[in-house]
Amino acid sequence: MYAFYSLLVYIFYTLFKKEETSQEEAGPVLQGGVPTQTPQAAGSVSMETRSRRRKDGAAPCLQKERGASLTDSDSSISESDSLSLSEEEECCDEGFEGSATSPLDAFLCFRRESEERRDSQTQHERSSITAGESPLLTVMSHLLNFLEQYSHMQRLQERAEQHRLQLRRHRARHRRRLRALRAAYRQRLRDQGSVIGSLEGAIAEQQRECVSAPCSGPAMLSPRAQDGLHQLVQSLRRLQGERSSLQGELQSLQRQLEQREKDRQHIAKDFQQEIEDLKQRIEEREEELTRLRTETGVTDSEKRALYLSAENESLKQSLSMTQGLLQQLSLLPAQSSTALIKENESLRSRVQQLESSLQLRAEQLAHLEREAEQTEWRRKEELHRREDRVRELQLELDKERSRGPKIKYVTQTVEVDSPGTLRLLAETRERNEHLTEKLSSQNEKYRELEGQLRDSEEISASLQKKIVAYESEIGRLGQQLLTEIGHLEARKEEAVREAAECSEQHLQHLREQFTGLQSRLSALQPALRTVKANYSSLRSQVRSFSDFYGAAISEAKKQLCSAITEVSEANKDILEKYRKEVALRRKYHEQLVELKGNIRVLCRVKPVLVEDQQEEGQTTVVTTDPNNESAVIVRSKGRERTFELDKVFQPQATQDEVFQEIEPLVTSCIDGYNVCIFAYGQTGSGKTYTMEGIPLQIPGAHSRVVKGLFSFLTVPGSWFVYGFFVFPTTSYSPVLLVKIPNDTHSMNTILLQSDLIDRIKLHSLCVCQCCSSFVQILALGRKNRITYSTKMNQHSSRSHALLTVTVTGTDLANGAKTTECPGKLNLVDLAGSERVWKSGAEGERLKEAQNINRSLLALGDVIQALRGKQTHIPFRNSRLTYLLQDSLGKGNKTVMVVQISPLERNVEETMCSLKFAQRVCKVELGPASRKIEPAGHCE
Numbered sequence: 024m025y026a027f028y029s030l031l032v033y034i035f036y037t038l039f040k041k042e043e044t045s046q047e048e049a050g051p052v053l054q055g056g057v058p059t060q061t062p063q064a065a066g067s068v069s070m071e072t073r074s075r076r077r078k079d080g081a082a083p084c085l086q087k088e089r090g091a092s093l094t095d096s097d098s099s100i101s102e103s104d105s106l107s108l109s110e111e112e113e114c115c116d117e118g119f120e121g122s123a124t125s126p127l128d129a130f131l132c133f134r135r136e137s138e139e140r141r142d143s144q145t146q147h148e149r150s151s152i153t154a155g156e157s158p159l160l161t162v163m164s165h166l167l168n169f170l171e172q173y174s175h176m177q178r179l180q181e182r183a184e185q186h187r188l189q190l191r192r193h194r195a196r197h198r199r200r201l202r203a204l205r206a207a208y209r210q211r212l213r214d215q216g217s218v219i220g221s222l223e224g225a226i227a228e229q230q231r232e233c234v235s236a237p238c239s240g241p242a243m244l245s246p247r248a249q250d251g252l253h254q255l256v257q258s259l260r261r262l263q264g265e266r267s268s269l270q271g272e273l274q275s276l277q278r279q280l281e282q283r284e285k286d287r288q289h290i291a292k293d294f295q296q297e298i299e300d301l302k303q304r305i306e307e308r309e310e311e312l313t314r315l316r317t318e319t320g321v322t323d324s325e326k327r328a329l330y331l332s333a334e335n336e337s338l339k340q341s342l343s344m345t346q347g348l349l350q351q352l353s354l355l356p357a358q359s360s361t362a363l364i365k366e367n368e369s370l371r372s373r374v375q376q377l378e379s380s381l382q383l384r385a386e387q388l389a390h391l392e393r394e395a396e397q398t399e400w401r402r403k404e405e406l407h408r409r410e411d412r413v414r415e416l417q418l419e420l421d422k423e424r425s426r427g428p429k430i431k432y433v434t435q436t437v438e439v440d441s442p443g444t445l446r447l448l449a450e451t452r453e454r455n456e457h458l459t460e461k462l463s464s465q466n467e468k469y470r471e472l473e474g475q476l477r478d479s480e481e482i483s484a485s486l487q488k489k490i491v492a493y494e495s496e497i498g499r500l501g502q503q504l505l506t507e508i509g510h511l512e513a514r515k516e517e518a519v520r521e522a523a524e525c526s527e528q529h530l531q532h533l534r535e536q537f538t539g540l541q542s543r544l545s546a547l548q549p550a551l552r553t554v555k556a557n558y559s560s561l562r563s564q565v566r567s568f569s570d571f572y573g574a575a576i577s578e579a580k581k582q583l584c585s586a587i588t589e590v591s592e593a594n595k596d597i598l599e600k601y602r603k604e605v606a607l608r609r610k611y612h613e614q615l616v617e618l619k620g621n622i623r624v625l626c627r628v629k630p631v632l633v634e635d636q637q638e639e640g641q642t643t644v645v646t647t648d649p650n651n652e653s654a655v656i657v658r659s660k661g662r663e664r665t666f667e668l669d670k671v672f673q674p675q676a677t678q679d680e681v682f683q684e685i686e687p688l689v690t691s692c693i694d695g696y697n698v699c700i701f702a703y704g705q706t707g708s709g710k711t712y713t714m715e716g717i718p719l720q721i722p723g724a725h726s727r728v729v730k731g732l733f734s735f736l737t738v739p740g741s742w743f744v745y746g747f748f749v750f751p752t753t754s755y756s757p758v759l760l761v762k763i764p765n766d767t768h769s770m771n772t773i774l775l776q777s778d779l780i781d782r783i784k785l786h787s788l789c790v791c792q793c794c795s796s797f798v799q800i801l802a803l804g805r806k807n808r809i810t811y812s813t814k815m816n817q818h819s820s821r822s823h824a825l826l827t828v829t830v831t832g833t834d835l836a837n838g839a840k841t842t843e844c845p846g847k848l849n850l851v852d853l854a855g856s857e858r859v860w861k862s863g864a865e866g867e868r869l870k871e872a873q874n875i876n877r878s879l880l881a882l883g884d885v886i887q888a889l890r891g892k893q894t895h896i897p898f899r900n901s902r903l904t905y906l907l908q909d910s911l912g913k914g915n916k917t918v919m920v921v922q923i924s925p926l927e928r929n930v931e932e933t934m935c936s937l938k939f940a941q942r943v944c945k946v947e948l949g950p951a952s953r954k955i956e957p958a959g960h961c962e
């Protein structure tokens with residue numbers, strides 16, 4: 024299909040170029056302002072018309088035309104000429120109405136037929152073809168439309184040219200006829216004048232004869248003379264009648280001339296108006312054309328169309344370029360096509376308008392020509408009649424002249440004989456004078472008419488000049504249009520050439536690439552062969568290598584097994600040594616802890632704060648001995664009492680110093696012991712400060728213990744894996760200290776446990792795998808802990824806070840777990856013991872204070888029972904003691920931090936706390952015991 028359309032484009036282009044070149048060669052040449060065709064141009068036009076007429080069987084018309092053109096030079100025009108002219112016009116009209124048979128028209132007919140054929144195809148095929156070839160078809164349709172319009176314009180121009188030629192011939196014929204009529208009329212007038220002159224001469228001669236013979240009377244006139252006179256008078260009367268009739272005819276001619284002049288003026292006006300309208304339309308069209316060119320870029324679209332056609336040509340040359348061309352065609356903007364279609368439509372409508380106006384003009388011209396012919400015919404008829412009459416008059420005058428001697432004789436006899444004859448002569452003379460006067464007046468009128476006719480002819484000539492000027496203007500505009508079309512064509516050719524060059528270059532480039540690739544391919548082929556050979560050799564090597572590899576692996580395995588057995592033997596010794604070392608470390612640690620005591624009581628003296636100094640009784644009653652770290656002296660009621668405890672921290676002691684005393688318990692917990700660290704003391708003495716500290720600023724025991732626990736996870740080469748389970752809860756309230764959200768990223772699992780005792784529940788079990796999640800849980804617990812302001816403490820804790828951490832350790836060497844019941848670390852921040860009257864608690868607060876004191880009393884009872892080594896330890900007396908039974912019982916390790924206030928006003932509570940601490944000091948928990956599962960078999 025593409026090849027077919029490219030062929031079509033080529034044919035179009037060739038035809039178009041041929042027509043253009045023929046037009047350029049046979050372009051109109053202006054001669055004296057009138058556009059005429061050169062012989063070549065006439066030849067080309069006549070060739071076309073000749074061929075057309077030959078087809079129509081109108082060859083005689085051309086001969087007649089030629090005959091008419093040849094006879095145009097003749098001075099006289101016969102009726103046959105006019106007849107031939109009318110026939111010629113009919114033939115020409117027929118020729119114009121006939122269909123054009125130029126090569127371009129034939130091609131357009133062929134295209135129409137092909138379109139019809141294509142329309143007759145099935146809708147499916149047509150849609151598929153249209154969908155596939157729309158850009159090319161669009162371009163082709165534009166080209167065809169353009170060519171159609173161009174051929175139509177050419178036909179119109181030819182028809183206009185023919186009309187102009189006909190008009191010129193008719194005008195020339197009309198002028199010739201007018202000249203002949205004028206000459207004939209003048210001749211007739213001259214003849215009449217001569218006849219009259221001869222008559223006057225005869226009359227004068229008769230008068231002279233009458234004067235020379237006065238004696239002769241009318242009686243002397245013979246009857247023959249009388250008859251002659253009678254005939255003369257009658258002839259004179261006829262002449263008079265003829266003159267009157269001629270006068271009437273002249274008047275009618277004058278009226279006709281006037282009417283014709285009016286008609287001519289009217290037609291000229293109409294014609295001028297039409298010319299003006301046409302000029303205006305041409306101007307509008309030109310403006311619109313320029314506007315379209317500037318706005319829509321018609322030239323670009325045409326360039327693109329020609330570029331596409333060039334691409335299409337290149338398709339024939341290279342099959343590989345087809346796909347690229349299709350893509351370029353698909354990339355064509357639809358706007359240019361629509362603009363071209365619109366422009367084509369507008370051009371068509373304009374051409375139709377011009378056609379209709381041309382048809383109107385042709386009709387008007389035909390009407391004018393018919394009128395002119397009628398007028399000419401009438402004039403001719405009139406001239407004929409007048410000539411006939413002149414001839415008759417001439418004949419009569421000749422007759423009269425031939426009768427001259429008789430009249431002379433009669434006149435003499437009349438003059439001699441008849442006075443009546445003299446009277447008649449006088450009358451006749453008078454009449455003759457009168458007729459002469461009338462003739463002169465008629466002559467004057469005729470001259471006036473002639474002048475008017477000349478004026479009208481001048482006007483008509485000027486009008487014709489104008490028409491000629493307009494025609495020349497139209498021709499010039501047409502020439503400009505043709506030159507512009509030529510320029511456009513040149514541009515198109517330039518664009519086509521550029522596109523062809525570009526495509527040629529591209530093709531050349533592709534060819535070069537292709538040749539380069541081919542050379543590279545040819546160069547690569549030996550390399551490929553060598554690579555293939557290498558590959559095959561490698562493949563065979565690989566095949567042989569797999570066997571070699573299997574043998575090597577089995578050999579290596581054997582070597583590795585032997586090495587592993589050797590290393591494992593060596594490692595066994597090392598592991599044994601390590602275990603011994605660990606056991607030794609634990610033993611020594613245990614011995615150290617036991618030496619220190621499984622239950623240790625530490626005392627921390629709160630420093631005197633600024634706010635404490637503002638109240639009464641701010642004097643300190645507690646003193647410490649720098650040389651004795653285990654003694655604290657309290658002055659009460661004028662007496663000093665020394666309490667011996669395991670360790671007494673001075674008021675300046677830091678959190679770190681306190682933790683150093685607690686730290687061994689962390690190691691014990693890791694080793695699988697149950698340990699308990701709790702703070703005891705009156706309200707506001709600093710228990711929470713010691714256990715929790717000030718978050719992020721001065722961390723307390725909680726954070727440090729947790730850090731210590733997690734530091735074991737990062738010990739390099741550790742043989743243990745630890746898991747930390749946290750039970751943040753409260754001993755007093757069943758409300759959870761920490762409500763752990765499900766989406767907390769640091770929690771892996773949340774387990775619910777069943778009731779353990781009464782209404783105390785361990786609601787949640789959190790598995791912490793990093794320190795930050797531990798700290799988070801602590802922060803949540805701190806946030807949820809209930810605190811109220813009392814007289815003793817602004818942020819007094821109203822419940823015991825327990826943080827239970829269970830630790831499981833697995834020995835990687837033998838898989839032994841530290842215990843089935845893992846090591847447990849209880850961190851307890853007890854609620855402050857207080858004197859109710861002192862704290863000023865009431866209502867709910869009073870109940871809380873009572874509960875707190877009750878639980879602390881139960882703790883004291885448990886401590887008392889342990890001290891007395893009773894068989895029954897009342898752990899179940901309170902929730903607090905129940906929760907702490909794992910850590911307070913036998914085989915456990917406990918650290919109690921007694922917080923005391925150094926102020927005088929708290930001396931009673933300080934004494935109570937220290938007495939309780941001393942009681943605890945005397946408790947023996949017995950040797951601590953580890954809970955270690957038997958090791959499983961090592962894998």
Ligand SMILES: Nc1ncnc2c1ncn2[C@@H]1O[C@H](COP(=O)(O)OP(=O)(O)OP(=O)(O)O)[C@@H](O)[C@H]1O
Nearest residue numbers: 629630706707708709710711712816819820854855
């Ligand atoms: N060693 C210390 N150094 C500085 N400030 C301290 C120290 N100990 C306690 N405090 C301050 O004393 C105030 C009371 O302490 P804290 O709340 O810890 O007492 P408490 O024993 O927990 O009271 P309660 O039993 O009523 O909860 C706090 O403002 C705390 O910062």
